[in-house]
Amino acid sequence: MLPAAIATSLLLFCAAAAPRDTANQLGPAPVHPGQWTMPELVPGGSGTGTGNVDPSTLTTQTLAATATSPGTNANSTAITLTAADKGIPARVLTAYRHAADQLTHDKPGCHLPWELLAAIGKVESGHATGHPITDDGTITRPILGPPLNGTAGVALIHDTDNGTLDHDTTYDRAVGPMQFIPTTWRTSGHDGNNDGRNDPHNIDDATVAAGHYLCAHGRDLTNPDQLRAAILAYNPSDTYVRTVLTWMNGYRQTGATALPGNPAPPTPPTPNHPAVPTPPLHPSAPASPESPHIPEPTTPPTPKTIPGITIIPLTPRTPNPTPSTPPTMTQPNSPETTNPPSTPETPPTTAPPPTPSTVPTIPDPSGPEAEETPRESPNTALTAGNTVPTGSLPEAPTTPAPAAPAPASEQR
Numbered sequence: 001m002l003p004a005a006i007a008t009s010l011l012l013f014c015a016a017a018a019p020r021d022t023a024n025q026l027g028p029a030p031v032h033p034g035q036w037t038m039p040e041l042v043p044g045g046s047g048t049g050t051g052n053v054d055p056s057t058l059t060t061q062t063l064a065a066t067a068t069s070p071g072t073n074a075n076s077t078a079i080t081l082t083a084a085d086k087g088i089p090a091r092v093l094t095a096y097r098h099a100a101d102q103l104t105h106d107k108p109g110c111h112l113p114w115e116l117l118a119a120i121g122k123v124e125s126g127h128a129t130g131h132p133i134t135d136d137g138t139i140t141r142p143i144l145g146p147p148l149n150g151t152a153g154v155a156l157i158h159d160t161d162n163g164t165l166d167h168d169t170t171y172d173r174a175v176g177p178m179q180f181i182p183t184t185w186r187t188s189g190h191d192g193n194n195d196g197r198n199d200p201h202n203i204d205d206a207t208v209a210a211g212h213y214l215c216a217h218g219r220d221l222t223n224p225d226q227l228r229a230a231i232l233a234y235n236p237s238d239t240y241v242r243t244v245l246t247w248m249n250g251y252r253q254t255g256a257t258a259l260p261g262n263p264a265p266p267t268p269p270t271p272n273h274p275a276v277p278t279p280p281l282h283p284s285a286p287a288s289p290e291s292p293h294i295p296e297p298t299t300p301p302t303p304k305t306i307p308g309i310t311i312i313p314l315t316p317r318t319p320n321p322t323p324s325t326p327p328t329m330t331q332p333n334s335p336e337t338t339n340p341p342s343t344p345e346t347p348p349t350t351a352p353p354p355t356p357s358t359v360p361t362i363p364d365p366s367g368p369e370a371e372e373t374p375r376e377s378p379n380t381a382l383t384a385g386n387t388v389p390t391g392s393l394p395e396a397p398t399t400p401a402p403a404a405p406a407p408a409s410e411q412r
Contacts, residue, residue, distance in 0.1 A: 063245035064224035099207035110215035119247035145174030176200035
């Protein structure tokens with residue numbers, strides 16, 4: 001019994017140590033087994049061979065052999081997809097075929113079929129269905145896998161990109177329609193649409209990068225073992241390999257149908273509102289509403305006194321915008337002349353003052369002092385009770401008028 005137990009242990013050890021294509025274990029991270037969706041097949045199938053065999057009961061070797069066999073023969077397994085499962089968004093299907101053509105040029109010995117890329121894209125992201133995609137292939141709403149925190153059967157990979165690609169600064173996440181993790185994208189990313197950028201969220205970049213990743217190490221994917229090794233390198237899970245090979249066989253045997261894609265939403269139209277003038281780049285302070293000019297108050301002139309007459313300053317009727325120079329006043333005529341004084345140009349009252357015709361009476365010095373009766377002069381219009389416009393106000397003399405000379409009989 002002991003030798004048998006030792007032999008069994010050695011066999012298990014050798015099986016565990018059997019070489020697997022794990023040259024790059026930093027590929028797209030494994031998801032919890034059982035979360036990959038197998039296709040819903042047409043009952044009974046449409047091909048020859050085993051017919052209604054459930055693919056989940058087949059080994060990955062059998063599925064790989066079926067996927068690499070030329071056409072459908074008596075030894076292959078019929079896997080017929082339903083019309084719904086055959087559908088692939090047109091823009092994504094174009095990317096799969098373009099990437100396969102690109103790899104034919106870049107790595108002609110690999111023989112990468114577009115159906116393998118389509119199968120991986122279906123398992124990883126459902127062909128990015130439901131995510132808007134631009135004309136250049138960019139998925140505008142990022143596709144992010146679960147955090148690789150080492151639980152629930154997934155790998156433990158702490159953050160390596162500071163959240164640049166996966167928006168997670170604690171753990172890495174698989175990103176994009178082909179679900180690359182940031183460390184793998186850093187070494188395996190490609191520019192599939194020649195825009196000068198390597199973007200895992202772009203369907204063209206992601207599919208070309210996936211093709212190069214599957215064709216690494218000189219693999220020839222027409223070889224069933226190398227086909228399995230390539231898928232295991234992408235995600236080291238036997239269940240994952242079986243699911244991908246089932247979809248790959250379905251696309252090879254029944255083809256794919258291009259579906260209307262998920263274009264990025266167009267820019268909403270601008271509402272038809274009245275045009276609003278665009279403000280200047282450097283707006284100036286709003287101008288204050290123009291207010292009527294109010295002239296500054298002027299200091300009223302000091303009243304000038306003439307013996308027996310008081311000059312009262314008058315308030316102008318209408319404010320003038322600017323102060324004006326006071327008009328020159330007319331000096332009264334000297335009492336020595338018999339000529340009557342001149343009359344102002346504009347009478348201050350409705351009735352012009354009468355022009356005096358006689359010389360004022362000279363009081364008798366020997367008699368009682370008599371009150372002098374002033375003669376009519378331009379200044380009589382300035383007594384209290386009269387209103388004279390400012391512009392016609394005569395200037396009063398600065399000194400009292402000289403007394404009249406005495407008669408010759410009283411001169412000594």
